[in-house]
Amino acid sequence: MESVPKSALSDRGLPSEHRNGVHSGTQPQERSVQVEENANRSEAVLTFRGEGHTLGNVLRYMISRDEQVQQVGYTIPHPSEDCMKLYVVSKPGVRALDCVKLALFHLTQLCDIVGEKYEEAFAETAE
Amino acid sequence: MKNGPVVARESGPFNFAEASRNIQVRRVLHTVDEVTFELYGVNAPFLNALRRILIAEVPSMAIEYVTINENSTVMNDEFLAHRLGLVPVLADPRLYQFRKEHDVPSSQNTIRFRLRFPSVNKLLRQGRSRTGEDLGAPTAHCPSIPVYSDNIFWEPFSATTNAGTFAPVALNMDQSHSAEEINTCGEAVLKDRRMQEDASSPNAARVQPGILLTKVLPGQRLDIAMEAVKGLGQDHAKWSPVATAYYRMTPKVRLKGEVNGPAAKALRESCPMRVFELEETSGVLKVAHESRCTLCGECTRRLQEKIIGEDDSHRKESGSEDLFEEPNCQTVYESHHVKVCNETKRFMFTIESVGQYRADVLFGEALMILREKCVYLLESLQGDSESTTTRE
Numbered sequence: 001m002e003s004v005p006k007s008a009l010s011d012r013g014l015p016s017e018h019r020n021g022v023h024s025g026t027q028p029q030e031r032s033v034q035v036e037e038n039a040n041r042s043e044a045v046l047t048f049r050g051e052g053h054t055l056g057n058v059l060r061y062m063i064s065r066d067e068q069v070q071q072v073g074y075t076i077p078h079p080s081e082d083c084m085k086l087y088v089v090s091k092p093g094v095r096a097l098d099c100v101k102l103a104l105f106h107l108t109q110l111c112d113i114v115g116e117k118y119e120e121a122f123a124e125t126a127e
Numbered sequence: 128m129k130n131g132p133v134v135a136r137e138s139g140p141f142n143f144a145e146a147s148r149n150i151q152v153r154r155v156l157h158t159v160d161e162v163t164f165e166l167y168g169v170n171a172p173f174l175n176a177l178r179r180i181l182i183a184e185v186p187s188m189a190i191e192y193v194t195i196n197e198n199s200t201v202m203n204d205e206f207l208a209h210r211l212g213l214v215p216v217l218a219d220p221r222l223y224q225f226r227k228e229h230d231v232p233s234s235q236n237t238i239r240f241r242l243r244f245p246s247v248n249k250l251l252r253q254g255r256s257r258t259g260e261d262l263g264a265p266t267a268h269c270p271s272i273p274v275y276s277d278n279i280f281w282e283p284f285s286a287t288t289n290a291g292t293f294a295p296v297a298l299n300m301d302q303s304h305s306a307e308e309i310n311t312c313g314e315a316v317l318k319d320r321r322m323q324e325d326a327s328s329p330n331a332a333r334v335q336p337g338i339l340l341t342k343v344l345p346g347q348r349l350d351i352a353m354e355a356v357k358g359l360g361q362d363h364a365k366w367s368p369v370a371t372a373y374y375r376m377t378p379k380v381r382l383k384g385e386v387n388g389p390a391a392k393a394l395r396e397s398c399p400m401r402v403f404e405l406e407e408t409s410g411v412l413k414v415a416h417e418s419r420c421t422l423c424g425e426c427t428r429r430l431q432e433k434i435i436g437e438d439d440s441h442r443k444e445s446g447s448e449d450l451f452e453e454p455n456c457q458t459v460y461e462s463h464h465v466k467v468c469n470e471t472k473r474f475m476f477t478i479e480s481v482g483q484y485r486a487d488v489l490f491g492e493a494l495m496i497l498r499e500k501c502v503y504l505l506e507s508l509q510g511d512s513e514s515t516t517t518r519e
């Protein structure tokens with residue numbers, strides 16, 4: 001199975017580094033993620049704080065494209081609570097959490113590709 | 128044991144090389160405050176994440192704290208404060224930091240503005256021309272004077288512009304001064320001042336001009352200090368940097384054969400978006416403006432079928448994927464003559480900027496924010512992976 005390369009975390013860095021010398025604010029929302037796994041690690045429930053449908057749906061979609069994944073879904077149990085749950089079941093022998101990481105990594109790659117193509121298309125200045 | 132997939136797979140596994148080969152972006156419209164582009168090879172969940180980020184998570188500056196020193200107009204303080212909050216602040220949000228609860232206001236996290244009406248300069252001019260005259264009480268003849276956002280001025284932190292404290296003169300309005308006259312004389316002074324400020328600082332802040340804030344009568348005055356801070360659209364729409372950000376699948380309208388005569392006329396008339404046109408010489412129907420189609424389905428409705436003299440047994444609604452012409456097309460409506468489809472992999476994305484950002488940088492900002500979310504989570508999961516809770 002393809003895994004997330006070590007360099008994924010440092011290759012391009014956080015967006016603030018793209019903005020040469022310009023201050024970029026931190027996200028004001030508190031963010032965190034908690035993981036619960038079953039004994040053989042093929043099932044995981046991730047609880048996100050500070051994330052909602054914006055990331056939930058696209059992450060669900062990216063995970064569902066992985067052939068090692070049997071089942072994936074996300075929910076926001078209650079709108080007044082800042083909590084998003086992601087449920088992943090992978091095939092036996094594959095760690096569900098790795099599928100999540102891989103999907104996150106693929107998502108960064110997708111952002112890079114689209115960003116690059118967008119830059120190309122909009123290289124000329126506005127009318 | 129056979130492990131049948133429970134996941135309804137929407138497309139094959141992600142592959143970097145394949146994705147970078149397939150994905151295409153084509154510029155359609157590119158102005159300072161609006162961009163439209165066509166995306167090929169991406170999927171709706173990804174675009175929806177970007178759309179949501181554009182609306183709610185790309186930061187911008189907006190007026191948040193309003194101190195009302197004087198307001199003798201008929202507009203309530205709270206209404207006025209709310210209106211001021213919605214005026215777009217034309218400053219690059221990337222130059223500022225978020226101001227947290229206990230942070231000291233500084234040029235790093237706050238932009239100060241001041242609204243004085245009548246403006247000091249205007250009052251001085253008035254005073255010079257009509258010294259000593261009695262200030263006319265508002266009468267039925269007095270026109271109300273509009274106060275525009277042009278009267279809001281930046282007050283830099285370093286050199287707080289104390290260009291004259293609030294002059295104890297009220298605007299003198301009589302027959303010899305029309306409202307326009309006063310406005311134009313005021314404007315000249317204002318322009319001067321703005322240009323000086325612009326020149327003195329590379330990142331001079333200002334607000335979107337030309338927005339009507341309130342109307343005042345002679346003798347009524349406004350003196351308001353404001354602080355703009357950085358925020359996100361998810362807290363209040365005033366921080367949303369886009370007027371709209373939306374995407375749609377590209378519509379495809381196909382004729383199933385040559386249509387002419389009354390049927391062609393009826394079809395052309397049926398479309399509210401004027402997608403069809405008749406060939407001038409032959410009178411044959413053709414699809415002239417495909418992208419205008421809103422997928423309303425009017426061109427396949429029974430009424431038209433009646434005119435055309437067909438039954439509607441061919442009509443299908445929504446859903447069925449077929450490979451009638453091209454792959455990745457989803458038929459939305461179909462009749463004997465026409466087929467209206469959605470191209471499921473080709474999207475038109477439109478972003479209209481409010482003014483804080485140039486429209487063409489917004490999409491890149493959204494991409495960076497999405498990317499940052501992923502990197503953040505990857506990092507916290509990496510650290511987490513050994514210390515996760517295990518369930519039985």
Ligand code: SF4
Nearest residue numbers: 398420421423424426
């Ligand atoms: S569905 Fe038919 S009638 Fe409606 S806009 Fe499209 S072409 Fe015109």
